[in-house]
Amino acid sequence: MTLEPHAELARRLDDRRARVARLDRADAWVARGRLAVFLAALAVAALAWGARALSAWWLLAPAVAFAVLAVRHDRVFRAREQARRAVAFHEAALARIDGRFAGRGVSGERFADPGHPYAADLDLFGAGGLFELLCAARTGPGEERLAAWLLAPAAADVVRARQRAVAALAPRLDLREDLAVLGDDVRAGVDAATLAAWGTGRGGLPPHVVPIALVLAGAGVAALWGWLAGHGALPLVAVLLLAWGFRRTVQAPVARVLGALGRPAAELQVLALLLARLEREPLDEPRLAELQARLRAPAPASTRIATLVRIAMRIEWAHNQLFAPVAFLLQWTPLHAALVERWRSANGAAVAGWLDAVAELEALSSLAGHAYEQAGTTFPEVLDLGPDRGASIAGEALRHPLLRAAVPNDVTLGGAGPRVLLVSGSNMSGKSTYLRTIGVNVVLALAGAKVHAARLALTPVHAGATLRIQDSLQAGKSRFYAEITRLKELADLAAGPFPLLFLLDEILHGTNSHDRRIGAEAIVRGLLDRGAIGLVTTHDLALTELAGAGAVLANAHFEDQVRDGEIAFDYRLRPGVVQHSNALALMRAVGLRV
Known part of the structure; x- marks a missing residue:
């Protein structure tokens, strides 16, 4: 059981x-x-x-x-x-x-970009962010792949393929534990760019090095044997002088080869641990099987890497004081430099492919862990865009994955519902959280993960938000200027390969009500003309009149109740426009005389 x-x-x-x-x-x-x-x-x-x-x-x-x-x-x-x-x-x-994961995992702060259209708004990175909830990658390339999936939507067929792979990996707890046991050494060691560049580079070892080194090594062994047999030391001295001269002439190219080997050899050694475990896992799902085949063909990547690691270890023997004279006589270092070059010639071009396969498998494994651990999640239905189907989102009981006591709410945008939802409501009633809930579940859905909802069907969309727009003293930008700059970026994004899902929080609240009314309508209409869908929150009830009598825009609201001087929220979305405000009640609650 x-x-x-x-x-x-x-x-x-x-x-x-x-x-x-x-x-x-x-x-x-x-x-x-x-x-x-x-x-x-x-x-x-x-x-x-x-x-x-x-x-x-x-x-x-x-x-x-x-x-x-x-x-x-x-x-x-x-x-x-x-x-x-x-x-x-x-x-x-x-x-x-x-819900106690904040600060315990990888925050992914190195992927945070203040200029990204939704990363900061939806709390993707940082302590307690979505990336930390998801990430179980053991290498830098795996972390980078997962971050890339969260930062950009994928096409419907790509998402569906990821979903199938995640579903196949979700019950494989033994695999995920084994990868974690390999542990921090792997994450700390692997630098994808360095390894890939090393694999395709060349050290420039001259072709005459190997035959001359072999001749000198053979001559050295024969001269040593002759000396030990009592035939005189002159041949041995002559060979040692020739070996010294030879080493002087090849010192620079040999140093280039071996100097470039140090860090890649250490990184590949720890990567081999992970590769060996992935190669052993029986994976039948087509996408996973294809990735695994890239690690096994024509020979297991871990075996090929082990060969290089053994070469690197033998090179270190030449630094041992007892073995150094023997290594000099046998031309140990030049011959092993040639072995490194031969390995790189045969396998170096495959290094980038190994890293790519590992990154993909680790990102899928992270999503699989989320699918296994998080109760009440489901795979969304991802619909194809086409001439007869524009952008749409329809979900039931969506919850925010980073909130333990999240209140579920539905959403319908596009399709049979309105393309824009104007969300009004009092302070702290849940408007911004509602936008984040929709946005973060869309990000999960289009990365290939399970979503925190009873049901979700959507087309691929590119999210864009204004939830965390701030002024900048250093850049000399006001909050209003930063907001309209982001809005221009979202308008440009709406012309991209995917329709835009805009999440506009307190739109244009940094200006007067007259300009806000005109500007907000123009912005929303312009986004609609470009095929976008989205939500707009506001305290300004005048903006709710934008819905008018048409079916393209609709109103919804959150509300509160004041009981015995205490404000209570149920965080439930209701249709229509909010009928009252709690601003004065909140001011009185904190002791202001109003």
């Missing part, structure tokens, strides 16, 4: 915490065992060299035991770190379900 998400995550959390406790105890026992073996070694040494009661060969026993315990200790340490990461993974998932 499958448990509901909260219960299943809580069960797994208890299990992982118990595993951490067991490994803590194992760590303590192994540490005590190593101490005991060390003391035993001291005792054996005293008996062997002090009392002359034992042979020194008896020291091999504690030495072997100590080595075995050291290996065991390392395994326990690694297993405990993985278990602790698993604990953190399940704790974070439960925090998202319970």
